[in-house]
Amino acid sequence: MRTTRIALSKVSWRKSTYSSDDGGDCLEFADDIPGAVPVRDSKAPAGPVVLFGDAAWSAFVQHVREA
Numbered sequence: 001m002r003t004t005r006i007a008l009s010k011v012s013w014r015k016s017t018y019s020s021d022d023g024g025d026c027l028e029f030a031d032d033i034p035g036a037v038p039v040r041d042s043k044a045p046a047g048p049v050v051l052f053g054d055a056a057w058s059a060f061v062q063h064v065r066e067a
Contacts, residue, residue: 006033006036006038006051008030008038008049011030011032011033011038012030012032013028013029013030013040013042013045014028014029014030014031015027015028015042016028016029019042026041026042026043027039027040027041027042028040028041028042028045035053035054036051036052036053036054037051037052037053037054037057038050038051038052039051039052
């Protein structure tokens with residue numbers, strides 16, 4: 001299996017349109033990385049990042065849209 005390093009400090013983060021404007025539950029994601037979608041808590045940008053594969057991210061987004 002090939003391992004690829006992603007420089008997360010250089011990606012363009014976007015706030016989810018499902019996030020609230022009052023500083024509560026906010027997700028940011030970067031969608032400019034082929035094969036992966038990093039997701040983080042906007043209140044803790046230096047904190048941990050969850051890395052989704054393309055198929056897992058698509059399934060997650062579909063589920064959110066249906067909820």
